[in-house]
Amino acid sequence: MMKYFQRLGSSLMLPVAVLPAAAILMGIGYWIDSDGWGAGNAAAAFFIKAGGSIIDNMSILFAVGVALGMSKDKDGSAALSGLVGFLVVTTLLSTGTVSMLLGIDPGEVNAAFGKIANQFIGIISGLIAAAMYNRFSQVQLPTALAFFSGKRLVPIMTAASMVVASAALFFIWPVVYTGLVSFGEAISGLGAVGAGLYGFFNRLLIPTGLHHALNSVFWFDVAGINDIPNFLAGTGTKGVTGMYQAGFFPIMMFGLPAAALAMYHTAKTKRKKQTASLMIAAGFAAFFTGVTEPIEFAFMFLAPALYIVHAALTGLSLFIAASFHWTSGFGFSAGFVDMFLSSRNPLANQPYMLIVQGLVFAVIYYVIFRFLIVKFNLKTPGREDDEDIQEDGPVASAGGNKYSGMAATIYDGLGGDANVTSVDNCITRLRIEVKDMDKVDQKKIKSTGVPGINIVGSHSIQVIIGTSVQFVADEIKKIRK
Structure with missing residues (x-):
């Protein structure tokens, strides 16, 4: 199911x-x-x-x-x-x-x-x-x-x-x-508290992909809230319409990039360069486009306690924005592009305050993440035990396509034709079905620099790639032909 x-x-x-x-x-x-x-x-x-x-x-x-x-x-x-x-x-x-x-x-x-x-x-x-x-x-x-x-x-x-x-x-x-x-x-009758609860559960459901079902209730016209279309169409109440979107901007544009910075600063010295390349790309994606999965999956399973903190802070952000009636909206996600485009929307209410709130949340995220990582020795990227790291990177392809070498290494790590039964992808993840999970070599897959791996069943595994996932998936499908 x-x-x-x-x-x-x-x-x-x-x-x-x-x-x-x-x-x-x-x-x-x-x-x-x-x-x-x-x-x-x-x-x-x-x-x-x-x-x-x-x-x-x-x-x-x-x-x-x-x-x-x-x-x-x-x-x-x-x-x-x-x-x-x-x-x-x-x-x-x-x-x-x-x-x-x-x-x-x-x-x-x-x-x-x-x-x-x-x-x-x-x-x-x-x-x-x-x-x-x-x-x-x-x-x-x-x-x-x-x-x-x-x-x-x-x-x-x-x-x-x-x-x-x-x-x-x-x-x-x-x-x-x-x-x-x-x-x-x-x-919605709970007002700002309801927005906060929604934000908390929205993040908790990310690992399962079921957050889309929750989003449809508040963002679209399933239960009469219709927050995204109403905001984009300029039909609603200023300071209220957009309350289920606004609080995400401080988190995605500032909070998570600050968390990425904290993970970089706490990485082991010999792994800082590798961690930096991952966190800079993931942080920029979160800030500019609002795509946060590369960061979230980087610590979601390595340090689940941090993810609970992240979910709670997201709920707090939506609560604060809704309490002060600071509103902005998005058509895709809460990144800079959508904030810039929606800033002149007639229902946008003091959107600049979301930037101020975001700067505060950046400090909060950095301090809390750095403290918890160091205090409890959490195995965030760059802090894994030596035996969990495979130093060899993906082999470059003869054809020069940077994704084909990565795809070949990932596919080999999954067990190849003998083990892989299906390959699909969503916006940031490869979704693969395998015959035997024991034949999956996670170290080899991680050697390509992917943000994370998520095993979701006895035969289902997800490899977190980022927004370039389609190109990796296409290369894997070529290998399977």
Whole structure:
């Protein structure tokens, strides 16, 4: 089950990765016309509406992305089937259709059906479409129906399945919707404390990849909070909308880079150079783009106590930002790029104070991390025991591709063709399935300089690469051919 949810989390990264485009477009529009939100400037309106075209259709992107990511060979017909499934369920359970089915006035229809076209339904549509693809994409029909065999059968079976699913959701969705709204209201009703609790659990779920499920409740229109789209669209309450995003900026732009500095300063002398190369790259990625996994996975499993501290400080940061109503937002993650683009958003409220808060948190992170690492001799990068380190680095490839040598070493460390059964990747990690975990040589894999390794099951292992993971994954797939 855990493996299934991790695959789902990876699949969700495809549609989520589209958000930077929306953030850039809308950020430019708000920068041009920060007061009129496009009403007084045609160029601003052009950019804002262009970005809105992505934000307003995130549910469809979720359906397509999940269907593609969860299908066994990521075929385009699975993505098309995800779209078909979404269109079927959102049409059958729309307010107008339900009113006709029940013979009542549209105004009397349960409010849940007015929110049927959301990311939650998009995910369900994608999952069903992927299941239909995995089951029917190789089915051969009798000669008379041969045209509809194989992949052409998948959208048909998806449509039929979604009719059945719609019948079930007719009764289930109002209950689920009410529960989600109640959950969201319970947390949002706690105000700044709720934001802090969300930030804490958001970080705790990072190792499993299940933080995406928690994020969808607060960031998108699953429970009516819809923090990211509302902020980007400029629709909400200034000082409130963005409260589930703002507190991440001090952590990702300042706190974690300071933690990286502390880990560098506490590394053993003979390993400082190697640690510096890792921490500089990871720290820059966190500050500039908000991608923090290279840093987090560098100490998450080596020093779990530090990670608990990190989660608590993240919760504290969201609590403080929400308490003072300092708000800013992001389309991708809480890095410099998103802070710069969102600073002119009409709902941004004293975003410069998040920088001040970040500088304070940088000091806090550095002091706490350095103290705990030294006090308890935590084995953060550069402080591992000598027998845990393999000095040999990856062999450079003859072709000159810097990723091919790294990929070859990692693949060999995984056990090669004899042991590896599947290779996939998300935004920063390789996700590999192996036959025998005992045949995995972690020292050889770590010799490539990767930030970390995460064993998530008896046959599942993740290798943390960073934002260049796609290129490493592509090279490994070439080796496997």
